[in-house]
Amino acid sequence: MSEYALLLGQLFNGISVASILLLAALGLALSFGLMGVINMSHGEMLMLGGYLSFLTLRFAPARAAFALAFVAAFFGAGVFGALLEVTLIRRLYGRPLDTLLATWGVSLALQQAARSIFGPIGVEVTAPKWLAGSITVKGGALGGLNFPFVRLFIIGLAVAVLVVMWAIITRTRLGLCVRAVHQDRDMAEALGVRTRLVDLVMFSLGTAIAGLAGAALALIAPVTPTVGQSYIVYAFMVVILGGLGRLLGTLLAAVLVGLFSASVQIFTSVSFADVLLLTFVIAFIQLRPRGIMVVRTRALEEA
Amino acid sequence: MNGGKRLPYYLAALLILALAPAYLSSYELSLLGRFLALSILSLGLVLAWGRGGILSLGQGVFFGLGGYALAMHLKLERLGAGEIPDFMEWSGLTSLPWWWAPFRSSAVALLAVVLVPPAFAGGLAYLVFRRRVGGVYFALLTQALALAFSTLLISQQKFTGGFNGLTDFNELFGFALGDPKVQLVLYWITLAFLASAFFFSDWLLGTHFGKLLCAIRDGENRVRFLGYDTAPCKAAIFALAGLFAGVAGALFTLHAGVISPAMVGVVPSIEMVVWVAVGGRESLLGAVIGTLAVNMGKDWISSATPELWLFVMGALFVMVVTILPRGIGGLLEPLLQPETVRYYLKIGRYGLVRWLGLARREIEAGQTGSAMKQEQVEQNA
Numbered sequence: 001m002s003e004y005a006l007l008l009g010q011l012f013n014g015i016s017v018a019s020i021l022l023l024a025a026l027g028l029a030l031s032f033g034l035m036g037v038i039n040m041s042h043g044e045m046l047m048l049g050g051y052l053s054f055l056t057l058r059f060a061p062a063r064a065a066f067a068l069a070f071v072a073a074f075f076g077a078g079v080f081g082a083l084l085e086v087t088l089i090r091r092l093y094g095r096p097l098d099t100l101l102a103t104w105g106v107s108l109a110l111q112q113a114a115r116s117i118f119g120p121i122g123v124e125v126t127a128p129k130w131l132a133g134s135i136t137v138k139g140g141a142l143g144g145l146n147f148p149f150v151r152l153f154i155i156g157l158a159v160a161v162l163v164v165m166w167a168i169i170t171r172t173r174l175g176l177c178v179r180a181v182h183q184d185r186d187m188a189e190a191l192g193v194r195t196r197l198v199d200l201v202m203f204s205l206g207t208a209i210a211g212l213a214g215a216a217l218a219l220i221a222p223v224t225p226t227v228g229q230s231y232i233v234y235a236f237m238v239v240i241l242g243g244l245g246r247l248l249g250t251l252l253a254a255v256l257v258g259l260f261s262a263s264v265q266i267f268t269s270v271s272f273a274d275v276l277l278l279t280f281v282i283a284f285i286q287l288r289p290r291g292i293m294v295v296r297t298r299a300l301e302e303a
Numbered sequence: 304m305n306g307g308k309r310l311p312y313y314l315a316a317l318l319i320l321a322l323a324p325a326y327l328s329s330y331e332l333s334l335l336g337r338f339l340a341l342s343i344l345s346l347g348l349v350l351a352w353g354r355g356g357i358l359s360l361g362q363g364v365f366f367g368l369g370g371y372a373l374a375m376h377l378k379l380e381r382l383g384a385g386e387i388p389d390f391m392e393w394s395g396l397t398s399l400p401w402w403w404a405p406f407r408s409s410a411v412a413l414l415a416v417v418l419v420p421p422a423f424a425g426g427l428a429y430l431v432f433r434r435r436v437g438g439v440y441f442a443l444l445t446q447a448l449a450l451a452f453s454t455l456l457i458s459q460q461k462f463t464g465g466f467n468g469l470t471d472f473n474e475l476f477g478f479a480l481g482d483p484k485v486q487l488v489l490y491w492i493t494l495a496f497l498a499s500a501f502f503f504s505d506w507l508l509g510t511h512f513g514k515l516l517c518a519i520r521d522g523e524n525r526v527r528f529l530g531y532d533t534a535p536c537k538a539a540i541f542a543l544a545g546l547f548a549g550v551a552g553a554l555f556t557l558h559a560g561v562i563s564p565a566m567v568g569v570v571p572s573i574e575m576v577v578w579v580a581v582g583g584r585e586s587l588l589g590a591v592i593g594t595l596a597v598n599m600g601k602d603w604i605s606s607a608t609p610e611l612w613l614f615v616m617g618a619l620f621v622m623v624v625t626i627l628p629r630g631i632g633g634l635l636e637p638l639l640q641p642e643t644v645r646y647y648l649k650i651g652r653y654g655l656v657r658w659l660g661l662a663r664r665e666i667e668a669g670q671t672g673s674a675m676k677q678e679q680v681e682q683n684a
Contacts, residue, residue: 012474032439038443061370063444088621092625095628097356097358097438098624098628100439100442101576101623102621102624102625103623104573104620105616105617105619105621105624106621107613108613108614108616108620109617112613112614115610202395220683233447233450233569235444236447240440240443240444270454271454271457271458273454274447274450274455277451278444281433281444282430285431285436289434289435
């Protein structure tokens with residue numbers, strides 16, 4: 001394999017990691033931008049989506065099972081997110097650090113529950129046959145390059161979700177309310193926007209997308225009780241880099257983190273990649289403390 | 304803080320702890336010694352999080368830096384000039400890495416314990432807070448730090464002992480660590496460190512700086528408008544929390560005889576926050592009580608049913624935050640105010656007098672009542 005091919009291969013890996021990170025981080029970034037709340041159990045929504053897709057594929061009729069798995073993951077995680085918002089997060093409004101701790105507690109309990117139910121070793125999900133192959137480049141400068149269909153599918157899923165989210169935020173009435181609440185919560189409320197309902201819907205939508213991410217992730221790696229934890233820290237880095245409340249920022253940050261990890265791994269081991277990523281993020285916020293994309297306001301932010 | 308007024312209570316608690324060897328078995332004492340070492344770290348969290356509003360989800364890193372610095376010295380203490388620690392031999396190293404070599408000297412190791420963690424903590428905090436990055440971001444960054452630190456420790460097995468960490472220590476400064484007498488002295492040394500850290504923190508919270516921290520927590524921008532640069536203040540208190548964590552790590556390593564990535568990663572770091580959250584983030588005494596209580600609970604629960612512990616910890620987080628945000632300390636502190644105590648004493652005395660008075664009247668009434676009955680009985684007859 002030539003050097004170009006190797007580089008291009010890593011680039012592809014980076015984009016593929018970035019698409020999962022994007023799905024995981026979208027919900028986090030949305031609810032953080034809107035409510036100032038970080039949901040530490042967001043990673044467990046990935047896990048939930050993964051296990052739901054595993055259960056669906058096992059018990060549902062074979063023909064529709066694959067599509068059903070994604071539907072189940074989406075709605076399962078979404079409903080769980082809504083419950084979490086109503087029972088816990090709503091009560092801790094205006095105490096971001098406390099929300100962080102409470103949702104971390106939820107995350108620990110969920111992880112242990114998964115361990116008790118499904119065992120500490122992961123469960124495997126087999127992708128349908130039409131996703132099993134891959135495109136291989138033969139000969140030429142890029143000879144030996146391999147693009148598995150599964151990864152292409154995940155990239156496509158991430159792009160589709162991004163487009164739908166963009167459409168919701170810029171083209172629908174809900175999106176209008178979301179933008180209004182994001183810019184000025186009190187004013188939006190005064191004009192009749194039901195801000196708590198907007199919070200609930202967006203939070204639940206965010207966890208639902210994380211569920212989708214979990215179902216997608218299940219196609220390429222076994223679902224384990226700690227699958228969420230291993231992705232969530234990177235998703236947090238994406239949120240920090242991306243800035244608040246802009247889809248484009250989250251997209252750019254996810255690609256940046258994905259590519260950074262993939263390219264660093266050419267030169268050094270995975271463990272050093274973590275250290276370098278953290279160093280990179282800290283260096284980056286020296287330059288742009290509010291992330292890649294900033295919504296300019298004259299408000300003095302206390303968050 | 305009104306440390307002066309509460310001094311009697313503090314001294315009483317200290318006395319009870321100092322006399323622990325008299326009434327605890329050696330196993331219980333070694334557990335208590337460990338937990339007291341951990342309490343030093345909790346005091347740091349009270350200062351940084353409870354007072355300064357800086358939540359750290361990576362306190363295990365500073366704990367680990369202190370612990371590993373001392374453990375490296377312990378591994379080298381008995382070795383000759385060309386020898387290397389056992390785990391390095393197993394990993395195929397033939398000579399000591401250059402950055403291990405200075406730890407041969409005990410002075411260097413002790414200096415590293417008290418200098419490296421605060422320098423690292425303060426530097427990180429200054430870099431982040433200098434750009435006015437918010438508290439939630441900082442919490443997430445410290446968590447990433449804990450993840451990176453523990454993966455690095457595990458992956459660099461030939462330098463760090465990998466997953467098993469550093470263990471099998473023989474002696475410190477020529478004292479055999481297994482000796483019961485040495486263990487006893489170690490317990491008192493730990494208690495002395497805890498007491499000094501406690502009284503220093505109590506004093507610090509009452510100073511101008513302590514009040515400034517409170518102001519930064521409650522309204523950072525207002526403090527800025529008053530002309531203060533808040534970043535160095537936050538960095539300073541976080542460095543102090545790092546120092547406490549480092550010292551705690553070193554003492555814990557001596558008590559436990561091991562330091563490993565299992566004590567410095569993401570989950571152990573968040574567990575440290577639970578201790579303080581349960582004990583009361585704004586109360587020094589509460590944090591110590593919380594640390595002891597949660598760790599004893601953990602020891603008890605995980606020996607009975609290990610799976611249960613994570614559920615309990617999760618539930619503790621949710622309950623403390625929603626129902627009891629000020630923790631045990633929030634319940635205890637008002638009870639310990641001298642005015643409150645005097646008030647309860649007064650109520651108690653008044654109640655006692657009243658009760659006695661009523662009782663006496665009742666007795667008299669009872670007597671007259673029965674006397675009247677007797678009269679009636681006599682009349683009927």
